[in-house]
Amino acid sequence: DSGVTQTPKHLITATGQRVTLRCSPRSGDLSVYWYQQSLDQGLQFLIHYYNGEERAKGNILERFSAQQFPDLHSELNLSSLELGDSALYFCASSVHRQTKGTQYFGPGTRLLVL
Amino acid sequence: AQKITQTQPGMFVQEKEAVTLDCTYDTSDPSYGLFWYKQPSSGEMIFLIYQGSYDQQNATEGRYSLNFQKARKSANLVISASQLGDSAMYFCAMREEEDFNKFYFGSGTKLNVKP
Numbered sequence: 365d366s367g368v369t370q371t372p373k374h375l376i377t378a379t380g381q382r383v384t385l386r387c388s389p390r391s392g393d394l395s396v397y398w399y400q401q402s403l404d405q406g407l408q409f410l411i412h413y414y415n416g417e418e419r420a421k422g423n424i425l426e427r428f429s430a431q432q433f434p435d436l437h438s439e440l441n442l443s444s445l446e447l448g449d450s451a452l453y454f455c456a457s458s459v460h461r462q463t464k465g466t467q468y469f470g471p472g473t474r475l476l477v478l
Numbered sequence: 479a480q481k482i483t484q485t486q487p488g489m490f491v492q493e494k495e496a497v498t499l500d501c502t503y504d505t506s507d508p509s510y511g512l513f514w515y516k517q518p519s520s521g522e523m524i525f526l527i528y529q530g531s532y533d534q535q536n537a538t539e540g541r542y543s544l545n546f547q548k549a550r551k552s553a554n555l556v557i558s559a560s561q562l563g564d565s566a567m568y569f570c571a572m573r574e575e576e577d578f579n580k581f582y583f584g585s586g587t588k589l590n591v592k593p
Contacts, residue, residue, distance in 0.1 A: 366524075366525075397581065406569065406584065406586050407569065409580065409583075412579050414579070419579040420579035420580050422580070464511050465511075465573070466528055467571075468525060469515075469522065469524075472522065474521070
């Protein structure tokens with residue numbers, strides 16, 4: 365158990381809908397990262413938050429948005445969903461200002477858009 | 479240019495044998511960290527091992543060791559005495575001091591351990 369929690373574990377929805385994925389980082393970690401992993405693909409970095417502030421953006425679509433709350437949990441909002449958004453979405457947390465700061469991953473949320 | 483390159487999409491190894499998974503990286507930052515993760519078929523990402531650019535010795539964690547060749551910019555993962563449970567995807571990743579907001583991941587290597 366990495367200490368990072370993600371809910372829900374599975375999500376099935378329809379095209380055009382909106383969903384929210386939730387992540388709680390490890391105790392003491394201020395950094396939260398979101399990744400998308402499509403079937404048999406590598407990890408696509410979406411966005412990074414540190415202590416409530418957006419710090420880096422990757423290949424995140426305009427239909428997607430995220431935020432980190434004062435209690436450090438984070439939410440990834442996916443709207444106007446398309447079939448191609450079906451993927452495994454990971455949240456990871458780490459200690460921030462260290463190259464040694466390993467990312468610890470949550471179990472992921474499997475999103476299926478029908 | 480790709481920050482992390484894993485050139486082996488898939489590999490087979492006989493149970494109890496050792497296997498090396500290749501990873502090369504590209505950075506001009508003198509300070510960086512290298513990481514390996516395992517992703518079994520169940521989907522979770524499991525941290526395996528870390529190597530810092532200034533570490534004098536190769537990192538080891540149980541059956542995992544990292545063959546770090548700084549001049550060649552390679553950080554190969556060595557798994558000794560392979561077990562059936564080692565069958566998984568393996569990802570190499572890097573974080574740079576200049577921009578520690580980002581982790582860069584390779585495309586992964588799928589390892590199959592044969593009985």
